[in-house]
Amino acid sequence: MNVVVFFIVTVTCCLLVTKQWVSGSALPKPSLELITNDPRNIIVMGDTITLKCVKGSQNANNYYLLHINGTGHNGTLEESSGEFLFRDIKNENNGNYACRYRDAAFFSEFSSSLNIFVQEKFPRPSINVSPRRVVQPGAAITITCRAHRANIRFTILKNNAIITQGSDDGSKFSYVINAANNENEGYYSCIYESKNGSSVHLKSVRSNPMRISVLGLAAPSLTCEEDPNDSRKFRINCTIPESTAPLDELYFFLLNGSKLIENEVRAKDKSVTFIVAKPPHITKKYLCMYQIEHDSEDLADSLYSAEKYLWEDLPQPSMHLEPDSTNDDMKIRCMAPREYKEMQFQLLNDTRVIAEHATNHTSSAIFTIKTSQYPKEKLSCSYRIRLDCGFVDSRSCKYFSDTYTLMFVRHILSALVLILMGIIILMHFRGLRKAEEYRPALPSTRVRFEQRADDTQVVWK
Structure with missing residues (x-):
């Protein structure tokens, strides 16, 4: 029995080794x-x-x-x-x-x-357009054909007709339309092939066609006003022209003065309203535009609306007391750094308006108030100007703390300058006096010459 078991194990190991080899x-x-x-x-x-x-x-x-x-x-x-x-x-x-x-x-x-x-053919190239496939008349368009190959030449076609050939850097080629018009509308495609001298001359499969449309969308109108429910905000209305055909869907954009989008609204009506906060004393202007879907291919942009100024960073006014003021009546002049077409000046006690004065093409206004009613240190003034969307306020200038403190500082500085000039002049004269007292000794030859000169007597005949 043991012999049989030993024989089976030996044969199995040999088979495993043989299979492994x-x-x-x-x-x-x-x-x-x-x-x-x-x-x-x-x-x-x-x-x-x-x-x-x-x-x-x-x-x-x-x-x-x-x-x-x-x-x-x-x-x-x-x-x-x-x-x-x-x-x-x-x-x-x-x-x-x-x-x-x-x-x-x-x-x-x-x-x-x-x-x-x-x-047996090169793979299909890609074709794209910048900025988009639907553009305004006069816009610049760049059509670019790309392939993952080198040493090739491109051909761009419009409606199956060749319009240009070439190669920019070996793997792409661009065709520029400087001012698009209706004649540039159509289907564009491209192919590429081996350049002359290649070992095998091959052509690519044609790219997918791309349609370019030229569509003129009129600019919207932009109006604005102060929000009647919140004086800290403005209402900006963007409206497309009435002559525009009915549209299923619109995209409205509110842009700042740098033409960067600040808000976007998707709407079905021809007008939308944007609510914006009054900016904190910075110059701010807005404009708007809209987009529509064109033939389910791409979005078409309208022209920009006219710009509207919402806010301007107005310089702080100055205040001073008029010379003809009396002990009972104070005459205070509030002066803006420059004049505007339509201005309103306000005199405030703390934050409460106690007097207003409207001017036209005048940079200052005079207020007369009772001295006993309002302490000087609590008075301030500001001014307002009318912009496209309503009045804009300047920062206020305090009468006592601003004006008198500034005058005091100016007087102190003037006194310091005068004192410094006096010290410089005094030190200069002291230096001259010391120079006279300590004159340097003359050389011996100079001394003898001067002595002889003193002993000589001149006689005139």
């Missing part, structure tokens, strides 16, 4: 990778490709590439590096490929198969 199950299964110059791994005639056998063992000696084409013909290539290079690829290179490797004793199993299909 034949199939190479001890070596990891490799993988086969395709390397091309095309990011989509599309292969056309004349290309150069590499099939790389990636092993899972570090002890491989040789690599083997098996090729099975459509006719059932098998071919095997052998390389020591694991990279199989194919130049100027042709139709006979179509088929399935698999690889394996071996070390000193064993073969690995084959990798999963990789199918190679060689196309």
Whole structure:
């Protein structure tokens, strides 16, 4: 019995070793990778490709590439590096490929198969337009055709007729329409082909057609007013012309002075209202536009509306007491840095308006109030000007704390300047006096000469 068991175990081990040597199950299964110059791994005639056998063992000696084409013909290539290079690829290179490797004793199993299909035409290019496919008359349009190839020439067509050919940088080509009109409407497409001198001359499949339309949409009107429910906000109304045909859907845009979109509304009516907060003492202007869907292809832009000024950063006014003021009546002048067409001046006690004065093309106003009723330190003034959407307020200027403090500071600075000038003059005269007291000694020759000069007497005859 023991002999029989020993015989069965021995035969089983021998079979397992034999199977392992034949199939190479001890070596990891490799993988086969395709390397091309095309990011989509599309292969056309004349290309150069590499099939790389990636092993899972570090002890491989040789690599083997098996090729099975459509006719059932098998071919095997052998390389020591694991990279199989194919130049100027042709139709006979179509088929399935698999690889394996071996070390000193064993073969690995084959990798999963990789199918190679060689196309006889370049792949389809892409075509696009900037800024959009539906533009206003006179707008500039740039049509660009792109491909993932080099050393090629592009052809752009309109309604199947060639309009231009060329190549910008080898992989794209642009055609510019400087001022679009109705004659530029139509379907645009493009193709590309090998340049002269290429080893294989191929053409691409034509791109999908792209329709360009020129549509003139009139500018909307923009009106604005102070919100009757909240004085801290404005109401801005954007309305398309009445002559515009009925539309199922509109897109309204509110833009700032830099033509950047600040708000967007989707509507079915021909008018929308935007609510915006009054800006904090900064110059602000707005305009609006709208978009419509055109033939379910793209959105068409209208022209911009006229600009409206909502707010302006107004400089602070100044206040001073008029010379003819008395102990009972104060005459206070509120002066703006410049004059405006329509202005309103306000005199405030704390934050309460106690007097108003409207002017036209005048930069100041005089208020007369009782001295006993309002202390100077609580008085202030401001002014308002009318812009497109209503009145805009300036910052207020306080009478006592602003005006008198400023005058006091000016007087102090003037006094300091005078004192400094006096010190400089005093130091200058002291320096001159010291120079006279400590005159340097003269040389001995100069001294003798001066003495002789003193002893000489001049006699006139």
